[in-house]
Amino acid sequence: xxxxxxxYPSQRNTVLAKNGMVATSQPLAAxxxxxxxxxxxxxxxxxxxxxxxxTVLEPTSNGIGGDAFALVWTKGKLHGLNAxxxxxxxxxxxAVKELGHNEMPKLGLIPVTVPGAPSAWAELSNKFxxxxxxxxxxxxxxxxxxxxxxxxxxxxYWKSAYNAYKKNCTTEExxxxxxxxxxEGRAPEIGEVWKSPxxxxxxxxxxxxxxxxxxxxxxxxxxxxxxxxxxxxxxKEDLANYQPEWVDxxxxxxxxxxxxxxxxxxxxxxxxxxxxxLKDDVFHERDSLETYHKQIExxxxxxxxxxxxxxxxxxxxYSSEALLSEKFAKxxxxxxxxxxxxxxxxxxxxxxxxxxxxxxGEGNMVSFIQSNYMxxxxxxxxxxxxxxxxxxGHDFSLDPExxxxxxxxxxxxxxxxxxFLTKGSEPVGPFGVMGGYMQPQGxxxxxxxxxxxxxxxxxxxxxxRWQWMEGKKVLVEHHFPLHLAQALARKGHEIQIxxxxxxxxxxxxxxxxxxxGVLCGGTESRTDGHVAAF
Numbered sequence: 001x002x003x004x005x006x007x008y009p010s011q012r013n014t015v016l017a018k019n020g021m022v023a024t025s026q027p028l029a030a031x032x033x034x035x036x037x038x039x040x041x042x043x044x045x046x047x048x049x050x051x052x053x054x055t056v057l058e059p060t061s062n063g064i065g066g067d068a069f070a071l072v073w074t075k076g077k078l079h080g081l082n083a084x085x086x087x088x089x090x091x092x093x094x095a096v097k098e099l100g101h102n103e104m105p106k107l108g109l110i111p112v113t114v115p116g117a118p119s120a121w122a123e124l125s126n127k128f129x130x131x132x133x134x135x136x137x138x139x140x141x142x143x144x145x146x147x148x149x150x151x152x153x154x155x156x157y158w159k160s161a162y163n164a165y166k167k168n169c170t171t172e173e174x175x176x177x178x179x180x181x182x183x184e185g186r187a188p189e190i191g192e193v194w195k196s197p198x199x200x201x202x203x204x205x206x207x208x209x210x211x212x213x214x215x216x217x218x219x220x221x222x223x224x225x226x227x228x229x230x231x232x233x234x235x236k237e238d239l240a241n242y243q244p245e246w247v248d249x250x251x252x253x254x255x256x257x258x259x260x261x262x263x264x265x266x267x268x269x270x271x272x273x274x275x276x277x278l279k280d281d282v283f284h285e286r287d288s289l290e291t292y293h294k295q296i297e298x299x300x301x302x303x304x305x306x307x308x309x310x311x312x313x314x315x316x317x318y319s320s321e322a323l324l325s326e327k328f329a330k331x332x333x334x335x336x337x338x339x340x341x342x343x344x345x346x347x348x349x350x351x352x353x354x355x356x357x358x359x360x361g362e363g364n365m366v367s368f369i370q371s372n373y374m375x376x377x378x379x380x381x382x383x384x385x386x387x388x389x390x391x392x393g394h395d396f397s398l399d400p401e402x403x404x405x406x407x408x409x410x411x412x413x414x415x416x417x418x419x420f421l422t423k424g425s426e427p428v429g430p431f432g433v434m435g436g437y438m439q440p441q442g443x444x445x446x447x448x449x450x451x452x453x454x455x456x457x458x459x460x461x462x463x464x465r466w467q468w469m470e471g472k473k474v475l476v477e478h479h480f481p482l483h484l485a486q487a488l489a490r491k492g493h494e495i496q497i498x499x500x501x502x503x504x505x506x507x508x509x510x511x512x513x514x515x516x517g518v519l520c521g522g523t524e525s526r527t528d529g530h531v532a533a534f
Contacts, residue, residue, distance in 0.1 A: 050362025109232030199386025457522025
């Protein structure tokens with residue numbers, strides 16, 4: 001296997017296995033996916049099981065009421081699924097402004113968009129799964145019904161969310177969140193057992209009906225009635241009319257490897273644009289001033305272009321092909337100089353999240369991501385159901401001239417992105433780094449760690465990370481080489497060292513050796529990550 005180099009001290013070793021593998025940020029969720037593999041399910045079944053379990057086991061980052069995206073390798077082809085939901089059909093810029101808002105709020109029912117995650121589970125199960133959906137959801141149902149002890153990273157973020165919601169979510173529509181996630185009048189402590197019977201019953205009904213009840217049945221009625229009772233825009237028709245979309249993944253070729261992402265409305269294109277700018281450079285060392293400087297400069301240019309031009313593909317001025325064109329890449333590459341710049345968008349030519357990776361012994365591999373956005377999402381939980389609604393609509397602009405302007409039935413610019421790597425006609429495997437706007441930055445760093453510097457999955461994830469924030473401001477981890485941080489500062493980068501590793505994303509990787517079929521997995525040392533395999 002090519003990717004077994006490990007120059008960085010690791011908290012854990014890369015995991016090797018033959019028959020199946022699940023990598024995600026919560027150990028019990030990874031084991032839930034492995035349980036399904038052992039029962040005869042494939043990588044797609046395992047991904048669904050893990051994703052559903054994560055709504056219970058890591059509710060600080062995702063939930064039943066969130067969105068999802070997937071890249072699925074099966075039978076020699078990569079498939080893309082966009083299960084992000086649109087804005088309600090009754091919402092508009094004027095309607096939001098009439099409620100006294102000059103920008104989309106973060107909390108409450110106004111930023112709620114149609115949840116897509118349950119539709120992703122049902123669609124993946126119908127198209128590629130081997131086991132019945134209800135059987136695949138059983139581990140998640142069991143954890144919701146019987147409870148589980150809260151893990152360390154989960155407990156930290158749960159307490160932080162509780163303190164924020166206690167301060168900011170004081171009206172009636174938020175009571176369901178406190179009843180569900182703070183039943184003792186506080187966040188559960190690390191090691192304390194938490195359960196959610198309503199969550200269990202919702203998952204059971206989704207499994208028994210193939211998701212129909214969530215969009216066109218009893219659960220849909222509960223969501224719509226609660227929204228209407230508390231001044232929300234989401235209606236039953238929005239749920240009934242929703243379907244996830246199968247899409248053609250987009251790619252760039254980077255030094256002989258194809259790097260794949262879901263096309264817009266997701267931000268994965270930013271990682272591809274940055275790699276496209278750097279693919280003709282030669283990087284001899286990972287920990288060098290030139291490497292970091294050019295990575296940061298390329299990423300910031302890709303980001304400002306993405307933020308300006310990416311939205312619902314039906315309304316975008318420039319296509320993905322234009323943004324990934326050689327002409328535009330060369331134009332943007334020419335902007336990169338010896339000193340840090342304050343990025344401005346170019347002109348293309350016309351033309352809170354969880355991540356998981358799974359693989360099985362048959363060659364199927366899945367890159368899957370889902371989120372409620374900003375931790376628990378909107379702060380609204382439909383009483384008695386465990387359904388925390390996402391606040392993805394916060395990313396819409398109330399400027400009608402903006403590319404991502406709010407409109408009824410429109411999908412917003414989306415942060416969550418799964419990644420996949422191939423070489424020729426062979427899959428290398430799924431990868432992802434969850435965490436808001438860190439995600440494409442993490443994708444680029446992980447791909448370069450793998451392709452340019454030949455690091456194994458665990459080393460590629462453990463290596464120090466940086467995150468561009470805005471202007472010339474760049475965060476670096478506390479174990480980032482100090483002499484390089486100082487050298488970057490001399491080039492005009494405004495470097496800030498931070499102690500919170502959570503700011504730099506949480507990643508998972510599974511690579512497959514095409515000759516032997518051996519799976520090689522790494523998981524995030526910045527959280528409670530785990531690779532389950534057999």
